[in-house]
Amino acid sequence: MMEALSKHVFYPLWDIRERADRLAELKRLEKSQYWSPERLRELQINRLQSIVQHAFKSCPFYANFYRDLNLRIEDIADLRKLPLVSKSDVREGLNDFLSKSFGKETIYESRTGGSTGRALTLYFDKRCQEHRNAAAMRSDRWAGRDLGTKTAGIWGNPPRTAGFKDWVRSSFLNRLVYLDTMAINEQSVCNFVSMWKRQRPKVIFGHSHSIYMLARYLENLGVEEVRPVGIIATSMMLLDHERSVIEQVMGCKVSNRYGCEEVGLISAECPEHRKMHVNSEHVIVELLRRDGQPALPGEEAEVVVTDLINYTMPLIRYRVEDMAVGVEGVCDCGRGLPMIDKIIGRVADFLQKADGTLVAGVSLVERTLTDIKGLDQMQLIQELRDELQVNIVPGRLYTPQSKVLLHDELKRVFGDVMRIQINELSSLPQEKTGKYRFSINKVMQS
Numbered sequence: 001m002m003e004a005l006s007k008h009v010f011y012p013l014w015d016i017r018e019r020a021d022r023l024a025e026l027k028r029l030e031k032s033q034y035w036s037p038e039r040l041r042e043l044q045i046n047r048l049q050s051i052v053q054h055a056f057k058s059c060p061f062y063a064n065f066y067r068d069l070n071l072r073i074e075d076i077a078d079l080r081k082l083p084l085v086s087k088s089d090v091r092e093g094l095n096d097f098l099s100k101s102f103g104k105e106t107i108y109e110s111r112t113g114g115s116t117g118r119a120l121t122l123y124f125d126k127r128c129q130e131h132r133n134a135a136a137m138r139s140d141r142w143a144g145r146d147l148g149t150k151t152a153g154i155w156g157n158p159p160r161t162a163g164f165k166d167w168v169r170s171s172f173l174n175r176l177v178y179l180d181t182m183a184i185n186e187q188s189v190c191n192f193v194s195m196w197k198r199q200r201p202k203v204i205f206g207h208s209h210s211i212y213m214l215a216r217y218l219e220n221l222g223v224e225e226v227r228p229v230g231i232i233a234t235s236m237m238l239l240d241h242e243r244s245v246i247e248q249v250m251g252c253k254v255s256n257r258y259g260c261e262e263v264g265l266i267s268a269e270c271p272e273h274r275k276m277h278v279n280s281e282h283v284i285v286e287l288l289r290r291d292g293q294p295a296l297p298g299e300e301a302e303v304v305v306t307d308l309i310n311y312t313m314p315l316i317r318y319r320v321e322d323m324a325v326g327v328e329g330v331c332d333c334g335r336g337l338p339m340i341d342k343i344i345g346r347v348a349d350f351l352q353k354a355d356g357t358l359v360a361g362v363s364l365v366e367r368t369l370t371d372i373k374g375l376d377q378m379q380l381i382q383e384l385r386d387e388l389q390v391n392i393v394p395g396r397l398y399t400p401q402s403k404v405l406l407h408d409e410l411k412r413v414f415g416d417v418m419r420i421q422i423n424e425l426s427s428l429p430q431e432k433t434g435k436y437r438f439s440i441n442k443v444m445q446s
Ligand SMILES: [Zn+2]
Pocket: 270, 271, 272, 277, 331, 332, 333, 334, 335
């Protein structure tokens, strides 16, 4: 009853009250997702032409950056005529990225968490924010979360309701209940389970690793009542090993999602759960090799995004500093949106062998957790060029042999020069944001 009211009454009222374009955009996106890849490409080219011209004419950074370039865009491939934009370009030239055609009063500000220690300030306008909300709503619906579906947020630092407006929003619109991931322990999980039975949310939404930890507690406590119809894992890489534990314990498929503060949602899994569909109406994703050329499907590549809807602070060919693998082909769901196979970690999460070769740390963690029995969680920290600290959380099947196998496997990957220090912990250290990092390279970041 409340769900239907929320969807059919409160959401439309919210849009009318704020003169918002959220639901109208959602309607458009619901249609365009089934367009042919060619038609979606047409839309992208039109939007790209428009944002490139806008950036050139109204943002001092692009006016200068593009001054001597040919800005004729006839195809997505013409993007490659334009140079890449880095995080430090944005950090150092922030005001020059702002379009002069927007008044300050219509602009929202946000700051990225900066888990590598360096925060970024970002700006966008009301319309952009509404369209981003709509894209998130579309992918929520792919995962079984419709407008107004009661949802359990597995999140660090749950927001406190500050007043009547917040209360209205959380009660009638978002309909969220929380498990604070800054304190996942037996007691908080038991409280969460009682809340689950009382309030009966349908969907779980949160940090991938925290949902995994919840699943592990539920398994150990023998709780079988937490049976959502949808699970949305976001904000962190979802490891294969974690996905299978969550799905087994909660009896529900996980929908993985990828995005960043800078451009919002980048890609999300559809109900087929094969790969992630790109949010193509709003972003263009390029996957590039180290030499800047487009990567082939299956190759590890750097993610470069172009935001097609942020006219306040355009980001064109922006290096997100994540690595991903692309995939060709179409999905059985019939959506024409292109796909990404998987995200394999952030550029900053790569570790280094003595000869300088880079190792995808998160992928290594993922593979090791699958291959070696008894390891529940694992984190690699490269302290020095020749020293690797390995934090593990032992599971039920852990034996001294697990440690030997782990040690041998890491020696095999990094070579004999790397000193391997294995630390058995009861939980992994957490970032201030409530997220976890599975691979940290302190040598490259110093
Ligand atoms: Zn699909």
